[in-house]
């Protein structure tokens with residue numbers, strides 16, 4: 394299955410106070426850590442942001458087609474752009490997720506549905522694979538201001554893959570870093 398990868402980095406980062414993807418965790422920018430894993434998985438990688446500071450990572454940047462709609466706007470941008478029939482959507486603030494987790498989700502994916510990773514019983518729409526065929530459904534949600542990713546997933550054919558059941562992962566590897574306190578913990 395051919396896949397394109399999109400890192401969502403277009404958020405307001407209001408809790409962090411500065412653009413999250415460019416903040417360092419364990420001495421390296423979060424976006425860089427995500428890119429390092431993706432590079433070894435597939436060639437089609439883009440960062441969805443309008444912040445030019447992401448440019449020096451060497452991957453194409455893509456601004457949101459409809460700005461200020463949160464991750465749903467990022468998903469719409471990704472599916473519109475995707476040259477492949479499926480797109481892997483990843484938040485920029487989960488830098489510790491191991492490559493094996495990406496591979497596991499890809500192996501679990503079936504082309505006609507959304508494949509959502511769950512961690513500790515909680516589905517994560519920003520570590521998920523979406524069929525490009527859902528683009529018009531996403532566009533309707535965005536136009537109707539129905540911006541909760543989880544509601545979109547529930548409205549469409551999907552499968553939840555509990556990461557901890559299949560792989561011997563520590564849940565802490567799926568931590569996302571939203572605040573300064575998160576960085577210190």
Ligand SMILES: Nc1nc2c(ncn2[C@@H]2O[C@H](COP(=O)(O)OP(=O)(O)OP(=O)(O)O)[C@@H](O)[C@H]2O)c(=O)[nH]1
Pocket residue numbers: 401402403404405406407408409413441442457460461462463464466467483484485486519571
């Ligand atoms: N492209 C794009 N990505 C977004 C948008 N809003 C949020 N994201 C990304 O979605 C992921 C989760 O974002 P959140 O933590 O919910 O929101 P945030 O705006 O980044 O941060 P807060 O303002 O602190 O809530 C992060 O990777 C964000 O960069 C958006 O409007 N466009």
